[in-house]
Structures are given as structure tokens and as C-alpha cells.
Amino acid sequence: MTSALAVQRPIRARLTTTIVGFGMLVIGACVLAPLVGSTRINLIRAFDRTIPFSNNVDAQIFFVARLPRVLAGVVVGAALASAGAVMQALFRNPLATPETLGVSAGAALGAILAITLGSPLAFGPFSPVPLASLAGALAAIAIVYMLASAPRRVLSTAILLLAGVTLNAFISAVILFVQYMADFTQSYRAIRWLIGDLDVGAYMPIVATIPFLIIAFAIFATLASSLNLLSLGADVAATRGIDVANAQRLAFVSASLATSAAVSLAGPIAFVGIIVPHLVRLMVGVDHRIVLPASAMFGASFLVGCDLVARTVIAPIELPVGIITAVVGGPFFLWLLVRRG
Amino acid sequence: MAARATRLIAYIVFAFGLAMSLAARVQGLALPSRIVSLVPALTEMLYAIGAGPQVIAVSSYDDYPPEVRKLPRVGALLDPDTERILAMRPDLVLLYGSQESLIGQFQRAGIGAFSYRHGDLSHIIATVRRLGEVTGHVPEATRVSGEIEQHLDEIRRRVAGRVRPRTLVVFGRERLTLRNLYASGGRGFIHDMLGVAGGADVFAEVDRESVQVSTETLLARAPDAIVELHVGAMPSVEQQRKEKNVWLQLESIPAVRNGRVYLLYGDHLVVPGPRVARATEEIARVLHPGAFK
Numbered sequence: 001m002t003s004a005l006a007v008q009r010p011i012r013a014r015l016t017t018t019i020v021g022f023g024m025l026v027i028g029a030c031v032l033a034p035l036v037g038s039t040r041i042n043l044i045r046a047f048d049r050t051i052p053f054s055n056n057v058d059a060q061i062f063f064v065a066r067l068p069r070v071l072a073g074v075v076v077g078a079a080l081a082s083a084g085a086v087m088q089a090l091f092r093n094p095l096a097t098p099e100t101l102g103v104s105a106g107a108a109l110g111a112i113l114a115i116t117l118g119s120p121l122a123f124g125p126f127s128p129v130p131l132a133s134l135a136g137a138l139a140a141i142a143i144v145y146m147l148a149s150a151p152r153r154v155l156s157t158a159i160l161l162l163a164g165v166t167l168n169a170f171i172s173a174v175i176l177f178v179q180y181m182a183d184f185t186q187s188y189r190a191i192r193w194l195i196g197d198l199d200v201g202a203y204m205p206i207v208a209t210i211p212f213l214i215i216a217f218a219i220f221a222t223l224a225s226s227l228n229l230l231s232l233g234a235d236v237a238a239t240r241g242i243d244v245a246n247a248q249r250l251a252f253v254s255a256s257l258a259t260s261a262a263v264s265l266a267g268p269i270a271f272v273g274i275i276v277p278h279l280v281r282l283m284v285g286v287d288h289r290i291v292l293p294a295s296a297m298f299g300a301s302f303l304v305g306c307d308l309v310a311r312t313v314i315a316p317i318e319l320p321v322g323i324i325t326a327v328v329g330g331p332f333f334l335w336l337l338v339r340r341g
Numbered sequence: 342m343a344a345r346a347t348r349l350i351a352y353i354v355f356a357f358g359l360a361m362s363l364a365a366r367v368q369g370l371a372l373p374s375r376i377v378s379l380v381p382a383l384t385e386m387l388y389a390i391g392a393g394p395q396v397i398a399v400s401s402y403d404d405y406p407p408e409v410r411k412l413p414r415v416g417a418l419l420d421p422d423t424e425r426i427l428a429m430r431p432d433l434v435l436l437y438g439s440q441e442s443l444i445g446q447f448q449r450a451g452i453g454a455f456s457y458r459h460g461d462l463s464h465i466i467a468t469v470r471r472l473g474e475v476t477g478h479v480p481e482a483t484r485v486s487g488e489i490e491q492h493l494d495e496i497r498r499r500v501a502g503r504v505r506p507r508t509l510v511v512f513g514r515e516r517l518t519l520r521n522l523y524a525s526g527g528r529g530f531i532h533d534m535l536g537v538a539g540g541a542d543v544f545a546e547v548d549r550e551s552v553q554v555s556t557e558t559l560l561a562r563a564p565d566a567i568v569e570l571h572v573g574a575m576p577s578v579e580q581q582r583k584e585k586n587v588w589l590q591l592e593s594i595p596a597v598r599n600g601r602v603y604l605l606y607g608d609h610l611v612v613p614g615p616r617v618a619r620a621t622e623e624i625a626r627v628l629h630p631g632a633f634k
Contacts, residue, residue, distance in 0.1 A: 039561035053593075057560055060593040065557035118573070120516060120580060127517040180420065183402055185513055185572065185611075192521050192553070201519050201556035202590055311555065317547075318555045 022297035029301040034066040038315030073304035079262035081299020083255040084273030089227040098259035098273040102167035107263040110136020116182040125208035137260035195320040196267030212261035219254035227288040271325040372477035373433035385614035392476040462533035492618035499632040500539030506565035508540035526552045538625035566601040575606040603627040
């Protein structure tokens with residue numbers, strides 16, 4: 001009903017409404033989430049500057065444990081959800097996810113090699129496992145890109161998709177092999193990494209992902225109109241004067257870049273990238289100029305909310321957030337589908 | 342006549358049957374001379390009680406005592422090479438309790454299966470004794486288990502009466518960060534080792550062997566001491582310093598503020614075998630250096 005009305009309104013007004021609405025959701029999530037946790041903290045004490053920080057447990061819990069976690073949720077949720085929206089438009093396929101092209105698998109292989117080989121390599125703000133997973137993701141992007149872009153030809157989404165699926169299968173097999181050869185405790189830690197979590201415990205790992213995300217989001221912003229046409233098909237887009245090959249390439253690279261950054265920070269958190277864009281389309285319609293910013297903001301608040309549930313539901317034991325995203329998001333999505341259908 | 346002959350035959354048959362069944366029983370009791378161990382902790386126990394020469398193959402994770410490195414490796418918990426094990430014609434296979442289908446397979450093949458699961462500290466000592474009975478090394482097993490108990494008692498005596506620091510025992514985390522950190526919960530041999538070593542487990546009330554701990558929980562539990570058990574060889578001093586410094590970001594934790602973060606290295610720290618008392622003493626020595634002067 002709202003979207004039917006919305007269609008007649010100018011894009012500017014709709015964009016403002018969307019940003020204000022979803023923006024309030026993000027702000028709400030970010031303000032609420034650090035207040036709640038597995039332990040009860042005294043907020044007055046947490047913000048009391050007269051107590052030295054090194055002695056102030058409440059302040060440390062708030063600023064060292066919770067706030068980085070919430071910010072990681074914002075960054076990862078926004079990156080995965082908007083990358084998912086771009087991938088779905090690029091492939092004109094509702095089942096496309098940020099992981100479809102093997103980026104996450106590449107990141108996972110990197111991380112698992114670092115875990116099993118005990119790599120001590122660290123670089124700037126990256127500790128060994130995130131560094132290796134970022135390298136793995138970038139390598140996977142390079143491989144898919146080379147496979148799919150034969151010289152002077154339009155990037156074939158069918159080939160791109162097949163290359164991605166094949167690369168996913170191939171890398172998964174290598175991961176299984178590495179795990180099989182690894183010792184038991186390493187295998188366990190590798191599996192744990194594959195579930196994903198947001199407890200980064202510091203600000204530097206988050207800051208390290210920002211350059212990648214700025215590039216990716218800047219490209220997303222320029223791509224929105226092209227994606228609208230691309231989602232009608234490459235031929236339609238070409239007749240409307242879109243440089244299809246270029247737009248596809250940019251879409252693929254930017255979505256992959258955002259995914260690489262998110263996965264290296266938090267592991268491959270499932271479900272956000274596929275479900276959030278659909279939820280958002282059910283709420284605001286299909287125009288990517290609206291869908292992209294809305295997906296980023298809704299993805300951020302959705303992941304922060306899920307993480308809030310994950311760390312409080314059976315405290316002091318904390319569940320991996322990847323479990324909650326699917327358990328909470330799945331039924332909600334089905335409900336929306338049924339209601340709309 | 343005929344009746345006497347019949348009775349005689351019946352006696353003979355009975356006596357023969359008795360002899361056969363006794364022979365079978367004796368064969369059943371015969372000591373295993375070809376043992377395959379799929380559990381490193383049990384391999385260590387076998388060697389400690391003098392059953393080493395009976396061992397013909399070990400798991401792919403075994404590397405202690407050094408003698409086992411020369412033996413064939415036949416897989417482990419998740420990937421046992423059943424065919425190869427059968428081809429070696431063992432008379433006893435030691436395996437983990439969760440390998441149920443494998444246990445059934447060996448039993449059907451008429452091979453003895455000794456099934457084992459990790460437990461607490463007393464379970465390690467009981468397992469040494471049980472292995473002694475099964476392999477025919479009762480006196481040695483009694484001696485070894487007695488020595489472990491004595492050593493543990495000696496540690497208990499030394500730390501008795503001292504203030505028990507609230508201690509976090511870490512046995513795994515990502516390198517150079519505090520992410521994916523696993524700590525001992527209030528159950529299992531590592532929890533027991535800490536108790537003997539004179540520490541109070543910060544997760545004593547969590548009825549699990551391991552707990553995955555978030556940054557928030559680390560800060561909230563505020564341990565007085567942190568002991569990290571690292572599997573593998575000791576890295577360079579520089580690397581150790583870097584790993585220790587990772588804790589500095591949580592400086593409100595008393596253990597961090599007071600420099601009571603200890604990194605211990607070696608496989609024996611986390612193997613529930615005969616070296617468990619030695620590992621316990623290493624923990625006790627960092628928690629209560631004064632008790633070992």
C-alpha cells in the first residue's frame with residue numbers, strides 16, 4: 001500500500017523518507033545495543049571521567065567490549081546487505097548473495113590456512129587471520145574476474161555465475177581437505193570461524209575495513225540507476241545507453257570488495273546478504289536508488305539487533321550471531337512473503 | 342552294558358566340552374600382544390606402564406613418547422583407516438567412545454575394543470589402572486597411577502593455605518587477538534588441574550568443559566590470573582611478548598594490570614595422560630611461585 005503510493009512520489013522525497021526512517025532505526029539500534037549485554041553495567045560509572053579508565057570495568061565493558069561489537073555489526077550488516085542487493089540486480093536472480101561468486105569461500109580458505117598453519121603474519125591493523133582471509137577473498141575476486149572477462153566482450157553474467165559456483169565448490173573442497181589434515185583443535189577453531197562473529201574487541205580491525213567500504217559504497221552510489229536498468233536485462237540496459245560491460249564489472253568488483261571487508265572482519269555471517277535486500281524491497285519497492293541505501297541501513301540495524309539477541313539470550317554463553325540471523329530472519333521473511341502474497 | 346557305555350560317552354562329551362570352553366575362556370583372557378591405539382592420551386599411558394612393546398600402530402596425532410613416531414599411523418578420531426587396522430590383525434584396539442560404529446565393526450571381527458572418553462582428573466588415574474588390567478601390567482599401572490596421585494598430592498600440599506587467585510585458563514584463541522577465545526569451564530581435567538594447582542576457576546559454575554568467552558565476559562569476570570595453555574613448541578621470546586601484550590587492551594582485568602598473565606607451552610598441557618601431574622605443577626608454579634622455592 002505504501003509502496004503503491006510511493007511510486008507516484010518524486011524520488012527525492014522518497015529517498016528522504018527512506019533515509020530518515022531507516023536512519024532512525026540504525027540510530028535506535030546503536031544507542032540501545034551497547035546498553036544491554038550479558039553483564040549488568042553501571043552507565044553513570046561507565047561515563048565517569050574521574051575514574052581512571054584502566055580501573056573502570058564498566059567503562060571498559062562499554063567502550064572495549066560492546067561499542068566495537070555494535071560498530072562491527074553496523075559495518076558488516078551494511079556491507080553484506082547492500083552487496084547482496086547489488087548481486088541480485090547484477091544476476092537478475094533473487095537467490096544471488098554476496099557469497100555467490102566465491103568471495104567468502106576464498107576468505108574462508110585464507111582464514112583456515114592461517115589457523116591451521118599458525119601463520120604469525122600480521123600487517124598494520126590486521127591480525128593474522130583477518131589478513132589471510134582478506135588476501136583469500138581478493139584472490140578469489142581476481143580469479144573469477146579473469147575467468148569471466150574475456151577481452152573485448154560483455155561480461156557474461158551466466159559465465160560469471162558458473163565460474164563463481166565452480167570456484168565455491170572447488171574452494172570448499174580444498175577447505176575440507178585442509179580441515180581433514182588439521183589437528184582436532186584447529187579444525188574446531190576453523191569451524192567456529194566459519195560461523196562468524198562480531199566480538200572484535202578493538203576499534204582497529206573495524207577501521208581497517210573502512211577504506212574498502214568507502215570505495216565500494218561510492219561505486220554503489222554511482223551504480224543505482226544502471227542497476228535499475230540492468231535488472232530489466234542487459235539488452236534493455238544497452239538500448240537505454242548504459243555501458244553494460246562497465247556497469248557489470250563495477251557492480252561485481254564493488255560488491256565483492258564490500259563482502260571481502262565484511263568477511264575478513266567477522267567471518268561469513270550467513271543470511272544477511274540474501275534476506276535483507278528482499279525485506280527492504282517488500283518495504284520500499286524495487287528502485288535501487290532507494291533499495292541500496294535502505295538495504296545498507298536495514299542490514300546494519302538487523303545485524304546489530306541479531307547480535308544483541310545472540311549475546312543475551314543464554315548469557316553468559318554467547319551464541320554465534322550467524323545462528324540468530326537465520327533463526328530470526330527466516331520466519332520474519334516468510335511472514336512478509338505470505339502477507340504480501 | 343549299553344547304559345554304562347552311554348554314560349561314559351556322555352562324560353567324555355561333557356569333559357571335552359568343559360575343556361573346550363575353558364580353553365576359549367583362557368584364550369579370551371590371553372593378554373593382547375598387538376595393540377592399536379587411536380587416542381594419544383591412551384598411547385602415552387601404555388608406554389608409561391610398560392605396554393609399549395605391545396603397541397603396533399597409533400593415531401595420526403600421536404607423537405609422544407618419541408618411540409611412537411616410528412610406528413605406522415592409522416588415522417584418528419574422524420578418519421580411522423579401518424581396513425588397514427584390520428589387516429594388521431590387532432587383538433586390542435583403543436578408541437574414543439564416540440567411534441561407536443567402529444567399535445561395533447571390531448567386535449564383529451572378534452577384536453577387543455577398549456573405549457574411552459575424556460573425563461576429570463580421577464578418570465585419568467582410573468584409566469591408567471584399567472589399561473594395566475587389560476594389558477597385563479597391573480603392578481606398573483598401580484605404580485604409575487600412584488606416582489601421579491602422589492605428585493598431585495605434593496602440589497596440593499605446597500599450595501595449601503595460600504590465597505587461591507580467581508583464574509582464567511585459556512586453551513585456544515586466534516593469534517595476536519583475543520577473538521574466538523576458549524577457556525576451561527567448571528568440568529573436565531583442566532578444571533581439576535587448576536583446582537589442584539591452587540587456582541579458583543572463574544568459570545567454576547559453568548557446567549561445561551569449555552566456554553567460548555567474549556570480550557565482555559572476560560572484563561566482567563575480571564580474573565586475578567590468566568594461564569594460557571598453548572599446544573606446540575615454544576615460540577621466540579619476541580613472539581611470546583607480542584601474544585602477551587594482546588591482553589593490554591583489557592587493562593581493567595586485575596590479571597592484566599598486575600602482570601599475572603602466563604603463557605605456557607607444550608602438548609602435555611592439554612593431553613589427559615600420565616604427564617598430567619607435570620602440567621599441573623607448571624600451572625601451580627606460575628600461580629604460586631613462592632610455594633616452590
